[in-house]
Amino acid sequence: MLSKTTEYALRAVTCLAGQAACGKTPSPADEVAGITQIPRRYLHRVMQNLAAAGLVESRCGTHGGYLLARPAEAITILNVVAAVEPMARICNCPLNLQSHTALCPLHAELDRAYAATEEAFAKVTIAALLSSANPIVPMCETP
Known part of the structure; x- marks a missing residue:
């Protein structure tokens, strides 16, 4: 359900939160990459997205x-996420069927699942x- 990029973003933010709780901020990219097992180049792209959303900052x-x-x-x-x-x-028929003025049972159920997931993640x-x-x-790693 969640992409590798989303998984990496969640790992990175959780890592930074843990580092902050220990008074270790800012955290160097190599350290974050090592802890989270995110490839260094990919980490940079993930962090750019998180920074654009106002969730992380980078310091030179x-x-x-x-x-x-x-x-x-x-x-x-x-x-x-x-x-x-x-x-x-899902707001309208993904097939663009003219007769589907509301979501069919399949797409309505899928949208309910997305809504429930969003609600759970927001909590x-x-x-x-x-x-x-x-x-x-x-x-x-726990003993």
Whole structure:
């Protein structure tokens, strides 16, 4: 359902949030790429999309790198998804059939699923992922 680019964006934002929680900001691109296992060149493209959406910032220089532009509490999974590949809702017949003045049962059901996914993603912040009671910590190998 989610593309590799969206997965990478979610990893990158979660990584930056985790680094910020530890006081490690900004995070150098090589470090983010290593933690998230995103190819370095691809990371740059993902970060450009996230920066254009106002989710991350980049800083140049010796102590430069990437950091969140907003608190992790103010960034949802939906914000990240929308920044790289917004979910396309179905508003009219994809086949352009003239007689379909409303969505057919198939496309109506698919659109309901997209709506439910968007709603679920909008409810979960990146901070909530990091503070989850789950013993598995995002982006960290656990013993």
